Amino acid sequence: SQQGEEDPQALSIQEGENATMNCSYKTSINNLQWYRQNSGRGLVHLILIRSNEREKHSGRLRVTLDTSKKSSSLLITASRAADTASYFCAANFGNEKLTFGTGTRLTIIP
Amino acid sequence: GAVVSQHPSWVICKSGTSVKIECRSLDFQATTMFWYRQFPKQSLMLMATSNEGSKATYEQGVEKDKFLINHASLTLSTLTVTSAHPEDSSFYICSASKSSGATEQFFGPGTRLTVL
Numbered sequence: 001s002q003q004g005e006e007d008p009q010a011l012s013i014q015e016g017e018n019a020t021m022n023c024s025y026k027t028s029i030n031n032l033q034w035y036r037q038n039s040g041r042g043l044v045h046l047i048l049i050r051s052n053e054r055e056k057h058s059g060r061l062r063v064t065l066d067t068s069k070k071s072s073s074l075l076i077t078a079s080r081a082a083d084t085a086s087y088f089c090a091a092n093f094g095n096e097k098l099t100f101g102t103g104t105r106l107t108i109i110p
Numbered sequence: 111g112a113v114v115s116q117h118p119s120w121v122i123c124k125s126g127t128s129v130k131i132e133c134r135s136l137d138f139q140a141t142t143m144f145w146y147r148q149f150p151k152q153s154l155m156l157m158a159t160s161n162e163g164s165k166a167t168y169e170q171g172v173e174k175d176k177f178l179i180n181h182a183s184l185t186l187s188t189l190t191v192t193s194a195h196p197e198d199s200s201f202y203i204c205s206a207s208k209s210s211g212a213t214e215q216f217f218g219p220g221t222r223l224t225v226l
Contacts, residue, residue: 011184029211031213033213033214035163035217040201040220040222041219041220042114042116042203042217042218042219042220043154043203043205043217044215044217045215045216048213048214063118088153088154092213095221096142096159096207096213097144097156097159097217098156099156100153100154100155101153102148102152102153103153104153
C-alpha cells in the first residue's frame with residue numbers, strides 16, 4: 001500500500017500554541033498536498049508542495065518537504081479554536097490520483 | 111472558484127435497496143471525477159476514477175457491479191450503491207479535477223450513507 005502515515009494520530013494543544021503534524025510516504029512523489037476536514041464535512045485544500053520545493057507558506061501554515069526522508073510536515077502557528085479539525089496529507093505519485101495519509105486529529109483547547 | 115456539490119448530504123435506507131449519490135461541479139467542467147469512501151475516524155480510500163463518457167476505473171478490491179459509476183457529462187457523476195448492506199454504511203466523498211492529469215482535486219461536502 002502506498003498510503004502515507006501521519007503522526008501523531010491525535011494532538012491536543014492550547015490555543016495560541018503551534019501544532020506540528022508529520023507525514024511520511026514510501027515512493028517518489030510528484031507533489032504532496034495537505035487538506036483539512038472538519039467533522040463530518042468535505043475536505044478543504046490547504047497547500048500543495050511540489051517535489052522540487054522544500055518549504056511553502058500560506059498565512060499561519062508552513063509546509064516543509066524532505067524528499068530524501070520521504071516526509072513532510074505541516075506547522076500551524078498561533079493556533080485558534082477554529083483550527084480544530086482532522087488534517088490529511090495526500091501524495092501524488094505522478095498520475096492524477098491522490099493517496100491520503102491516515103490523518104491527524106487536532107484539537108485546540110480554548 | 112471551483113465548487114463541487116453532492117446530493118444528498120445524508121441518506122438512510124433499508125438493506126437491499128439501491129442508493130444514488132450525485133456529484134456536480136458547479137462552476138467548472140470536470141474532466142475527471144473521483145469517488146472516495148471514508149469510515150469513521152479513518153482516511154479517505156479511493157474507490158474509482160471516472161472520466162466523462164468512458165467507463166470508470168475501479169481500485170483493487172472495489173466491486174464495480176456493486177458501486178456503479180456514471181459520468182454522463184462534464185459536470186455530473188453519479189455513484190449508485192446497489193443492494194446496499196449495513197457494511198456499506200460510510201461517508202462517500204467525490205472530487206473533481208479541471209483537466210486530465212491535473213493533480214489538484216476539488217472536493218464535495220460528502221454524503222453520509224446509513225444502511226439499516
